[in-house]
Amino acid sequence: MLGALLIVFREVLEAGLIVGIVMAATRGVPGRGRWVTIGIAGGVLGAAIVAVFAGVISDAFEGSGQELFNAGVLGLAVVMLMWHNAWMARHGREIADEMRRVGTAVSEGTKPLTALAVVIGLAVLREGSEVVLFLYGIMAQGTSGSALLAGGILGIAAGAAFTALTYFGLLAVPNRHIFSVTSWLIALLAAGMAAQSVQFLNSAGLVLSLDQTVWDTSWLLSEGSIVGRLLHILIGYTERPTEMQLIVYVAILVAMYVLMRIARPAPRTPMPAAAE
Amino acid sequence: MRKALFIIGLAGLLAVGAESARAQDYVLTIKDHRFTPTELKVPANKRVQVTVVNDDATPEEFESHEMKVEKVIPGKSKATVRIGPLKPGRYPFFGEFHEATAKGTVIAE
Numbered sequence: 001m002l003g004a005l006l007i008v009f010r011e012v013l014e015a016g017l018i019v020g021i022v023m024a025a026t027r028g029v030p031g032r033g034r035w036v037t038i039g040i041a042g043g044v045l046g047a048a049i050v051a052v053f054a055g056v057i058s059d060a061f062e063g064s065g066q067e068l069f070n071a072g073v074l075g076l077a078v079v080m081l082m083w084h085n086a087w088m089a090r091h092g093r094e095i096a097d098e099m100r101r102v103g104t105a106v107s108e109g110t111k112p113l114t115a116l117a118v119v120i121g122l123a124v125l126r127e128g129s130e131v132v133l134f135l136y137g138i139m140a141q142g143t144s145g146s147a148l149l150a151g152g153i154l155g156i157a158a159g160a161a162f163t164a165l166t167y168f169g170l171l172a173v174p175n176r177h178i179f180s181v182t183s184w185l186i187a188l189l190a191a192g193m194a195a196q197s198v199q200f201l202n203s204a205g206l207v208l209s210l211d212q213t214v215w216d217t218s219w220l221l222s223e224g225s226i227v228g229r230l231l232h233i234l235i236g237y238t239e240r241p242t243e244m245q246l247i248v249y250v251a252i253l254v255a256m257y258v259l260m261r262i263a264r265p266a267p268r269t270p271m272p273a274a275a276e
Numbered sequence: 277m278r279k280a281l282f283i284i285g286l287a288g289l290l291a292v293g294a295e296s297a298r299a300q301d302y303v304l305t306i307k308d309h310r311f312t313p314t315e316l317k318v319p320a321n322k323r324v325q326v327t328v329v330n331d332d333a334t335p336e337e338f339e340s341h342e343m344k345v346e347k348v349i350p351g352k353s354k355a356t357v358r359i360g361p362l363k364p365g366r367y368p369f370f371g372e373f374h375e376a377t378a379k380g381t382v383i384a385e
Contacts, residue, residue: 007373054335054350063356066347130337133348134373137334140351199344203358208323211361223341239341 004138004151005158008131012159014233015043015127019120020166021189025088025182027171028095032113039117043124050125051132067204070126074197077122081190082256084115085183086263092179093265131156183260185234191252192236195245202244210243302326306336306349309374320364320384329354336378340369343382360384 019040026032050057050069057065131152138148173181201207218239221228231237236249302324305312309332318324328338330349338357339346349355359367362384371378 003376054348055353058348058350058353058355064358066355130348133335133350137351137373140333203345203347205358218341238344240344242344 001147001151004134004148005155007134008152008155009158009162010155010229011127011131011134012156013162014229015123016159016163017166017230017233018123018189020163021170021182021185022084022116022119023167024170024173024178025084025186026113026116027178029113032116035113035117036120039120040124042117043121044128046121046125047128047132050129051136054129054133061204064204064206067200068206071197071200071204073122073126074193074200077119078190078194078197078252080115080119080122081186081193082252082259084119085186085190085256086259087115088179088183089260089263090265092183187253187256188235189233190256191249192232192234194252195236195238195241195249198244198248199238199242202242207244210247212243213240214243214246216240303329304338304380305329305331306371306378307331309334309336309371309377311369311371311378311380314380315383316380317383317385318360318362321361323358323360326357326359326382327354328357335373337372338369339372340367340382342367343369345369346372 019036023032023036054066057069059065061068135149135152138152141148170178170182198207202211216239221231221237221239223229223232223237223239228237228239238245241249302316302318304316304326306328316326318326328347328349330336330351330353333351335348335350337346337348338355343359343362345357345359347355347357359382362382364384367382367384369380369382
C-alpha cells in the first residue's frame with residue numbers, strides 16, 4: 001500500500017506543483033476558478049482516454065508514438081506558459097492596482113484564461129495517465145488490490161494537499177512581488193519542459209544532433225531523489241543534460257524575457273485605467 | 277515550413293526503421309515485475325534499439341535517468357526504446373511501477 005501511495009503521490013505531485021504555481025500566478029484574475037476547474041476536469045478526462053489508448057499511442061509512428069506524444073504535450077505547454085506570461089506582463093500591473101485599491105479583484109468581465117486552463121489540463125493529462133494506468137493495473141490484479149487502491153487514493157489526496165501547500169506558500173509572497181516571482185517560476189518551468197521535450201524528440205529519433213552529454217551531476221544530486229525530482233519539475237534539473245537540451249533551455253528563458261519585455265505596457269502617468 | 281519539417285521527420289523515422297532492420301535486436305522481457313536478462317550488453321558509442329516485452333498483465337514504466345529514457349509499456353504488449361550512443365559503462369534502469377523488483381543494467385562496451 002505504501003508503494004502505491006508513493007508512486008501515485010509522485011505523479012500527482014508533479015502535476016500539482018505546476019497547478020499551484022499557475023494558480024498563484026493568476027491570483028486576483030476574475031473567473032480563474034472556473035478555468036482551473038475546466039483544466040483539471042479536462043486533464044483527468046484526457047488522462048483516462050490516453051490510458052485507454054496507451055497501446056495504440058505507443059505503437060504509432062514505428063513505436064515512437066509515445067515519445068512524440070509527450071514531446072507534443074510538453075511543447076504545447078511551453079507555448080501556453082509563454083503566452084500566459086506575456087499576458088500577465090501586460091495586465092498584471094492593472095490587476096495588482098485594482099487589488100490594492102479595492103482590496104479584492106474587480107470583475108471587469110471574465111478574462112480568457114484559456115492558456116492557464118490548457119497548461120493545467122496538459123499537466124494533469126500527462127501525469128494523470130500514468131496514475132490511471134498504474135491504478136488500472138492494480139485493479140486488474142483483483143482481490144489483493146484493495147489495499148493498494150487505498151494507497152493510490154491516499155497518494156492522490158497527499159498530492160492534492162501538496163498543491164494547496166505550494167499555492168498558499170506562494171500567496172505568502174507580498175502582493176507587489178507576486179507577479180515577478182511567479183513569472184520567473186513559470187519561465188523556469190517552461191524552459192525545463194522544453195528541454196525535456198527535446199529529449200523525447202531525441203528518443204523518437206527526430207532530433208539527433210548535439211546529443212552529447214555536457215556534464216554529469218548524478219554524484220551531487222540524483223534525479224531519482226526527492227529533491228532531484230522537485231528540481232526537475234521546477235527548474236528542469238537534469239543530471240546529464242545534452243548540448244541540445246542546454247541550448248533549448250537557455251533559448252526559452254531568453255525568448256520568455258524578450259516576450260515579456262515586448263508585452264509590458266509603456267509606463268504611463270498615474271491615471272486610473274478609465275481610458276480603457 | 278511545416279510540410280518540410282514533416283517530410284524531414286518522416287525521412288528520419290524511415291532511416292531509423294531501416295537502420296534497426298539491419299541492426300541486431302536487443303530484447304528485455306518483463307515477467308512477474310522482473311527484467312530478463314538483468315544485464316544487457318550493447319555496443320558503446322552506437323544508437324541501439326531495445327524491444328521491451330511486457331509479459332505481465334499490468335503496465336510498467338521503463339525508466340533510466342542515466343540513459344534518459346522513460347516509456348510506459350501497457351500490460352501484455354511490447355514497446356521500442358532507443359538508447360545511446362552510450363559511452364562505455366554501466367547504465368542502470370528500472371520499472372517505475374515496481375521499483376523494488378524490476379531492476380537491471382545496460383552495459384555498453
